[in-house]
Amino acid sequence: MRNVDINRLNEIYLDVLKELGNIGAGNAITALSTMIGKKVDMKVPTVKILELVEVPDIFGSPDTVIVGIYFGLDGDVKGNILFTLDLDSASSLIWNLMGIEAKEEFDELEKSALEEIGNIMAGSYVASLSTLTSLNMKISPPALSIDMAGAILSVPAIQYGEISDKILFIETQFVEGERLIRGDFFLIPDINSFDLILKALGVEVNGEQNS
């Protein structure tokens, strides 16, 4: 099987991945908007490729505390999805959804609300990609961690570490007017799934020709 080399992803790949991020996140944010009954604005997604060494710094300092909601991705496309929020944004989401002012140490009910928000958003994200590519994708139940950004990001970084010295992710930010909600989606397909996604979208993979 021919693999896509992450070091040689060209502009077309990046555009395709950006568009996937755009569509997926657009649907996820529509779901969020419906859930909280408010308009949510999305920023243009960015595809980022970072050296592993730089990964813990995505949120500023690696000891910044963030909320991470993690999903395994299975089916034709394998990989994982990580949805992250800073603490203020997580509080804002809980406020919007439940009408309670959460303290920074979230209780079990608030944590489960965050998991559910993540679940609905990631579910819509994946459903739209699945429709677009006609590939079967399903997500695992959500798992939540509130901890240092570096520690949370080590999980996808390790998965990329098995195949490359770089990590690729699609970042999408969104903002809800009255209270700021900033979240990031990291769609991290296994490297072997890249090829499959690109082919499903009719993109020529112009890597090495030995199949």
Next chain:
Amino acid sequence: MESKILRVGMADAKVTKSPGILTTIGLGSCVGIVLYDPIAKVAGLVHIMLPYSNKISDNSNKLKFADTGIEILIEEMLKEGANPKRLISKLAGGAQMFSSKINSDIMNIGERNVIATKEVLKKLGIPIVAEDTGGNYGRTIEFYSEDGRLLVKTIGHGVKYI
């Protein structure tokens, strides 16, 4: 004299001499391995992500792995005057950040990193004098080459010296 603090990133390693301080911030499933020669007061820290280099096809960064990472760290420490026979080690990290409802192989990578690290150190005859590994939370560590203390900081799971 002001102690110099050297920061070690993911899949990265640094070596210092007393009174230098080595730190790595936000260790999750990765393992921070400190090697120390208490006589020469030469310390090294490597932040590994995966167990063994021979199980992975693309292993251009050898500091990613427990086996090759430790090997390279020792070489660098010898250049700074450490004696391999005097080396001791301290470990931190190897957490499982997300609960095991999900795919087990990926999720227990922290534990596999710790096991591999211990196997490699045992083979090299380097004793482990302290460790703070496992659990489901991140750690920030600081190693003081002056006296060999390792500070472990967490969010909600305390701060301690090991």
